[in-house]
Amino acid sequence: MIRFDEIGERLKAYRLGRGLLAEDVAERLGISRAAVYRIEGGGVVKIETLERLAVLLETTVASLLGAGVEYYSSPISYFERMRQIEEQADQVIAHFPPLSYLLTSDDYSGYLRQTLIEALPSHITEREQAIGEIDAIIAILDDRKRARKRRRLSVVNFVNVLEIERWLKLGVVGRFNLPDSELTRRRLAARTEIEHLIGLIESEPMGVQIGLIEETLPNITFQLFRTSEKTLLGLSPFRLGGELPNIRSGIAMLTADEEPVRLYEEIANDLWRRALKGSEAGAVLRAAIERSGIARPAIRRPSSNLV
DSSP: OOOHHHHHHHHHHHHHHTTOOHHHHHHHHTSOHHHHHHHHTTOOOOHHHHHHHHHHTTSOHHHHHTOSEEEESOHHHHHHHHHHHHTTEEEEEEEOSSOOGGGSOTTHHHHHHHHHHHTSOTTOSOHHHHHHHHHHHHHHHHHHHHHHHHHTOEEEEEEEHHHHHHHHHHOSOSOSOOOHHHHHHHHHHHHHHHHHHHHHHHHOOTTEEEEEEOSOOOSSEEEEEEESSOEEEEEEOOBOSSSSOBOSSOOEEEEOOHHHHHHHHHHHHHHHHHOBOHHHHHHHHHHHHHHHTOOOOOOOOOOOOOO
16 A cells, blocks of 8 residues: 655655755756645655656655665655654664663753764865754754654663763764863763763653663664554664764665564564663663763852951
8 A cells, every 4th residue: 555645754854865945856847846745745646756756866766655675875864754753653662872862861962963063074065064964963853852752752762881881981072182171071961961861760751761781782773663553663874972973974774674673673672671770770870970980060169258
């Protein structure tokens, strides 16, 4: 059965990833802007139009139809697609090191923006355009975070102790040659996020489950999106958190095929059985903070001397 609403969502994700407005697509295809919005809104679309759209958006008709695997070379496209799916999902199971953006503090987006800009390679000539793409990614991520809170989306997040320890040591950075004072501030930002994570672990808010893993996990991120109709698997090379993020290269994949979904469901179930949870996980993370040696700045008290 063809789901025109899902085709429309994929079209929008690919369009955003290419940096195109609906007007740009309409002009290049010789159709009205209203027609583009109608297609993205779930309207019926002819196969001939899909073929032309696939060429314009540098993808395939199969990916637009969701037949097999959807491939995304643009992080904007992939994160937009994640946002769309989460609007329909009942639960998200995530290994997105060092932790899922959905569970970060409200202050984290500012640090993330800094690190992504710092990580831009020197050969980038259109720097303003690259920063605009970073801002677009963060806007999508923040939309996802707000939607999670609004919908009370169930999130299961696997966190790796070794990743956390490395993050605390290096800080929230996009490159290594930062001044010592700035590096201290970034390490403190990492500590703040881990303390926020501990708060979630120990307060156990409704819909949030966090499992702490003490062994090395695969570098590639994976997420399972469970909806009422199916479960989708997302695999991504894009890295937002931690040190040295990557949003420049790699291919993300999204599929509802039964075999890969089943295999990653088994991985997730096995990880959850072995994971530390609750107060035990909180104690391990507190010990990691202590070992990091990151001290909070002393609060300067006002003098009690009378003049």
